[in-house]
Amino acid sequence: xxxxxxxxxxxxxxxxxxxxxxxxxxxxxxxxxxxxxxxxxxxxxxxxxxxxxxxxxxxxxxxxxxxxxxxxxxxxxxxxxxxxxxxxxxxxxxxxx
Numbered sequence: 001x002x003x004x005x006x007x008x009x010x011x012x013x014x015x016x017x018x019x020x021x022x023x024x025x026x027x028x029x030x031x032x033x034x035x036x037x038x039x040x041x042x043x044x045x046x047x048x049x050x051x052x053x054x055x056x057x058x059x060x061x062x063x064x065x066x067x068x069x070x071x072x073x074x075x076x077x078x079x080x081x082x083x084x085x086x087x088x089x090x091x092x093x094x095x096x097x
Contacts, residue, residue: 046085053081 043051049071056067067078 050081050085053078054085057082058086 043054046054052071053067056062056070057064062070064075064078064082067073067082068075071078071081073081
């Protein structure tokens, strides 16, 4: 889930640039980039309607009612689409396409 969150739009930081923060070892950045790439690749492989539901829910932060309008689906159907993807239910996603 951390890699999925990393793909979201950045939120503004209220900390000064010179805030010391936590120093992570270089391997941490490498692993984080690899995880992000794996998530992007997995998202690209999703059927279109699952990918759209995921992007609208996780990246655009739309409520399910608006996702349902965009996808021309019911609210419960839009919830199911996004929840199946977020729960890692890839088998359900591939069977529904």
